[in-house]
Amino acid sequence: MSGNPRGSADRDPWAVADLTPDDGYLSGLPRRDDTWHAGVVRGPARVALLCVLCLVALAVANLAWLVLYVAATALRAAPSGGAGDVSEQVAGGIPIMVLAWLVAVVPVALVGWPAGLALAWALRRRAREAEHVVAFAVVGGVLALLxxxxxxxxxxxxxxxxxxxxxxxGAVGAGGGRWWAGVVLRRRMRRGELRDRPARVLPQA
Structure with a gap:
């Protein structure tokens, strides 16, 4: 590495493909991946991946919420012996959450995907992953509310x-999906699986 490394916004986002294991980037997670440019998470295919991961993140979050809700309800009902009420709430809550997830597929595909394309394009020169995650979380929350x-x-x-x-x-789904998509593509980039896509290199800032 040169003595005067360029800023992350000016780095070639595919330069990691030329690193060796001695650089500490190809063996597990890097200590600090200065070659990663968050703007590479854009385009129809990658935003579609983001939308799929958004739905997975929603399913995981809703399942966690259901578990916590059931646990809290069971603790409240334990002194009075209301185990039957808890079972009824669980039986009724699972179908509702599955239905809510299925309903979310349509707006994510019809609204979330185009909005994700536009937002990813607007952020294409922003190198920091955190900025992208926060932006997607905010936009996802607002769109879900609307x-x-x-x-x-x-x-x-x-x-x-x-x-x-x-x-x-909306915030958990979109922000979680964007974070997860970054993790997936960063790992693929470290394995050199994206270096045959030179057309996707970002313009220099």
């Missing part, structure tokens, strides 16, 4: 609770 706004009816408490849930779902 898409679910017609269903937010009822009292003030229900409306605020529903809006918070929509924001959280």
């Amino acid at each position: 898409l679910l706004r017609p269903t937010l009816a009822g009292g003030w408490t229900d409306t605020v609770g529903g809006a918070a849930f929509a924001l959280a779902e």
Whole structure:
């Protein structure tokens, strides 16, 4: 490596393919991957991967939420012996969460994918991964709130609770999907699987 390394925004995002294991990049996770440029996570195929991972992240987050909810309900019901109520809530909650996940597939495909393409293109010169993850989380939360706004009816408490849930779902799904897509593509780049795609090298800042 030269004594005056260029900033990450000016580095060739595929330069990692020329590194050797002695550089510490090809054996496991790097200590600090200065060659990674987050702007390479763009284009139809990679944003489609991001959308798929977004749905997986949503499924994992919702499953974790269901487990925590059931555990909290069971703790509250234990003194009164309400185990039957807990079983009924679990039986009723699982189909609802599966249905909610299936319903999310449509807006993610019809709205999330085009929005992801536009956002990834707008951020193509931003090298920091954290900036991309935060931007996708914010946009995902706002889009989820706008898409679910017609269903937010009822009292003030229900409306605020529903809006918070929509924001959280969108932020976790989009932000988690973007983070995961970066992990996948960074690993592929370290293995040299992307160096045959020179057309995808980012323009220099």
